[in-house]
Amino acid sequence: MSTEENKPTSNPSDHLANERTFLAWIRTSVAIMGFGFVVVKFALFIKQISLVLNTKQTVLPGKGYSTQIGILLVAIGAFMALYSYLRYRNTEKQLLNKAYKPSQLPSLLLTLAIVIVGALLVIYLIPGL
Template sequence: MEEKQPSPTDHLANERTFLAWIRTGIAIMAFGFVVVKFALFLKQVTLILGDGSKAIPLPSKGYSAIIGIALVGLGTIMTLLAFFRYKNIERQLHAHTFFPSLTLSVFLTVVMILTGVLLVIYLVPSI
């Protein structure tokens, strides 16, 4: 009996999903980079304006750099986990044992929700 190979559409769908995770990881890393650079920009504006000028109210906490670096790290971890998921699904397709898994999706959803909540908590006092 001849064993049926997975169809090319299965592999292409797996690859499209992988690339979507990669794009998301890159976007999160880029956002983190922007947050870090914006924190540096605010520090430079503070130095230029001096301590006596209150023209631009700046947040008293300096967590922007930490948040930005954490977002770059999250994007990097997301990219790595996406690769592992891609290879796992590829093996399952070849072995005809594919079953959907929500582990990565649930993990990243929880992490992004927590990140969003922490960002809201950080930003609300500056309103």
């Protein structure tokens, strides 16, 4: 029996599914970064509109946190891209070794981060708070 026969083999569809999952994570991270960019630029747009209209107050009253929230969204998106690559490589190694173990904690932490940023946006958008 040769060493080639002893090597664990894996199903190509598992590797393709892993790649599709990686690409879905990347698309999500790009969307989150894009949304963060829009949030930051919207705050800048509001400031410019108030200058053009020569008003002392902004057109839409706000608390001024949209820049920080937008930057936080971009950072979460960038972290998600890095995490997705690391998760892809780890899963690939596990598939090659026929020892796949799903991980839930990193996904939970990332979900919680998105929920917290969403809650911050909701609080920011509620008038009078």
